[in-house]
Amino acid sequence: ELKVEQNPLFLSMQEGKNYTIYCNYSTTSDRLYWYRQDPGKSLESLFVLLSNGAVKQEGRLMASLDTKARLSTLHITAAVHDLSATYFCAVDGETSGSRLTFGEGTQLTVNP
């Protein structure tokens, strides 16, 4: 059974600081997705990582994938309040068909 673990689960940071969210998964996969969810809202696609060493950047967020370590990171640079949300990583495992297996989510709060 594919397991996806994120850490930290809760992150409170000040504006202007940098931090990294980690996503570990338990089985071979080269397809990893990051989503953002605002309170009471649905999931918004942020990044799609499809190969070992993939790196994607959008604004203050950068995501990377290391398939050998089964690890993805979401790095936040110079955080701003608007980044406050819950971030989920999700894996499309090779043996799990088309379903996504999600991590627990990281609830990020950026304080002024």
Add this chain to the structure above:
Amino acid sequence: GAGVSQSPSNKVTEKGKDVELRCDPISGHTALYWYRQSLGQGLEFLIYFQGNSAPDKSGLPSDRFSAERTGGSVSTLTIQRTQQEDSAVYLCASSWETSGRKTQYFGPGTRLLVL
């Protein structure tokens, strides 16, 4: 519409009643997924459609849950004899089905409360 739509947005029902949740995927998307999000269980996969067939329905929690898709488009998730533990947000997603490389786009969800 440009995105995945779901209806109703909120549903309150009494224990034992049946409910139907509807999903309209993005036009042209052949793959459709249902997930459930609850406080205790996080985001759980329920069922996947490719066209009108469901190759993977392994996530349905019990035989009270069923889903169908018609015309390769709209899908309905039906919960019979609802229980309080069915209370959750039910999310629908759709995607292109191309070479296993696909992003799932999520709808706004249906918030189900079983009293």
